[in-house]
Amino acid sequence: MPYQNLKKADPQMFKLVDAEAKRQQKFITLIASENYASPAVLEALGSPLNNKYSEGYPGKRYYPGNELVDKIEILARERACKLFKAEHANVQALSGGPANLAIYSALLKPGDKLMGAKLAHGGHLSHGHKVNFSGQLYRQIGYELDTDGRLNMKKLAALAKKEKPKLIVAGFSAYSRDIDWAGFRKIADSVKAYLLADISHTAGLVATGQLKSPVKYADVVMFTTHKSFWGPRGAVILCKKYLAEIIDRAVFPGFQGGPHDNAIAAIAVALKEASTAKFKTYAKQVIVNAKTLATELSKLNYKIISNGTDNHLMVVDLTNKNLTGKEAEAKLAAQGILVSRSTIPNDPRGPFNPSGIRLGTYAITTRGFKPTDIKKLAQRIDAILSRNT
Numbered sequence: 459m460p461y462q463n464l465k466k467a468d469p470q471m472f473k474l475v476d477a478e479a480k481r482q483q484k485f486i487t488l489i490a491s492e493n494y495a496s497p498a499v500l501e502a503l504g505s506p507l508n509n510k511y512s513e514g515y516p517g518k519r520y521y522p523g524n525e526l527v528d529k530i531e532i533l534a535r536e537r538a539c540k541l542f543k544a545e546h547a548n549v550q551a552l553s554g555g556p557a558n559l560a561i562y563s564a565l566l567k568p569g570d571k572l573m574g575a576k577l578a579h580g581g582h583l584s585h586g587h588k589v590n591f592s593g594q595l596y597r598q599i600g601y602e603l604d605t606d607g608r609l610n611m612k613k614l615a616a617l618a619k620k621e622k623p624k625l626i627v628a629g630f631s632a633y634s635r636d637i638d639w640a641g642f643r644k645i646a647d648s649v650k651a652y653l654l655a656d657i658s659h660t661a662g663l664v665a666t667g668q669l670k671s672p673v674k675y676a677d678v679v680m681f682t683t684h685k686s687f688w689g690p691r692g693a694v695i696l697c698k699k700y701l702a703e704i705i706d707r708a709v710f711p712g713f714q715g716g717p718h719d720n721a722i723a724a725i726a727v728a729l730k731e732a733s734t735a736k737f738k739t740y741a742k743q744v745i746v747n748a749k750t751l752a753t754e755l756s757k758l759n760y761k762i763i764s765n766g767t768d769n770h771l772m773v774v775d776l777t778n779k780n781l782t783g784k785e786a787e788a789k790l791a792a793q794g795i796l797v798s799r800s801t802i803p804n805d806p807r808g809p810f811n812p813s814g815i816r817l818g819t820y821a822i823t824t825r826g827f828k829p830t831d832i833k834k835l836a837q838r839i840d841a842i843l844s845r846n847t
């Protein structure tokens with residue numbers, strides 16, 4: 459039985475943790491940013507590495523007793539570099555949002571222009587949105603998807619030429635198409651901007667060759683380790699050698715104190731898992747499942763933004779169904795299916811109750827879903843959303 463020590467020490471918390479573990483088993487999770495950490499990753503996370511302080515980097519720590527922690531962090535960095543064919547990896551950032559802020563602080567000065575996708579067009583808060591520190595410290599030049607729900611590289615080039623940003627973020631929380639990294643590089647070069655590829659949502663698909671890799675093109679690549687991998691909450695920053703020192707310094711001491719060594723060990727485990735044939739098969743299945751879900755929902759007259767998907771996710775525009783994203787989210791949750799409300803491009807409604815929902819296949823694929831299951835799932839989603847109550 460798991461959690462026996464917790465049960466004894468804190469029965470109230472045990473009940474909540476145990477109930478959450480059961481809830482996770484019971485619900486079908488289509489939240490595009492969620493996945494399940496592997497048992498090996500959870501063991502590394504719950505290991506005594508949690509107890510160590512190791513401010514600094516391997517070989518240059520501000521605390522004693524870090525000989526083994528150094529080996530662990532070096533292993534995590536080496537695995538990240540090998541998997542993505544990168545020149546340098548930092549594995550200390552606590553999560554994706556803080557990682558992006560650290561990257562900006564390394565490359566930008568307050569008030570500089572940062573060109574990132576608007577929230578309603580698939581971007582993330584940490585790409586310069588006004589409610590995020592990135593939007594308060596830097597001036598966001600927000601870009602949009604075209605009317606077909608895709609990036610229009612010519613329009614992006616024109617916007618960059620007009621605004622001359624110091625950094626361009628190519629990366630998305632709700633964009634279902636593969637990305638023209640060479641095109642982004644060309645645009646960045648045309649205005650001498652840095653290019654940051656935020657592949658938090660797709661890193662596992664990139665690592666296994668299912669999607670194009672930005673590593674050759676971007677100055678910096680950032681990804682979280684808990685969405686597309688079976689990994690812990692955390693982030694990895696990859697960069698060219700010439701930026702290694704300033705990126706490392708921005709993370710520590712610039713942004714953080716002691717790294718979470720248990721999470722770093724768990725990241726290393728997740729990266730090892732990601733290099734296996736089993737994970738490659740999984741990544742392929744994630745995309746097959748997402749394509750199947752998009753096709754089946756289209757057949758049921760659901761409008762998929764950009765008419766399909768290349769990756770693990772899709773945004774569904776519900777305006778023709780007379781439902782808001784929040785209503786659909788609640789209806790599905792009441793029947794054990796979790797999706798997240800989502801804005802659609804040029805959404806006439808606000809982000810709290812937007813016009814769409816976002817669905818992704820990482821979690822269900824980890825649980826073994828195949829296209830036959832997905833077809834049934836699409837039918838079930840439609841049956842729930844079509845009910846009047």
Ligand SMILES: Cc1ncc(COP(=O)(O)O)c(C=O)c1O
Nearest residue numbers: 553554555582630631656658682
């Ligand atoms: C593209 C992108 N970048 C950054 C983040 C932030 O990651 P975290 O939630 O780990 O801070 C997310 C999270 O959803 C994301 O989708």
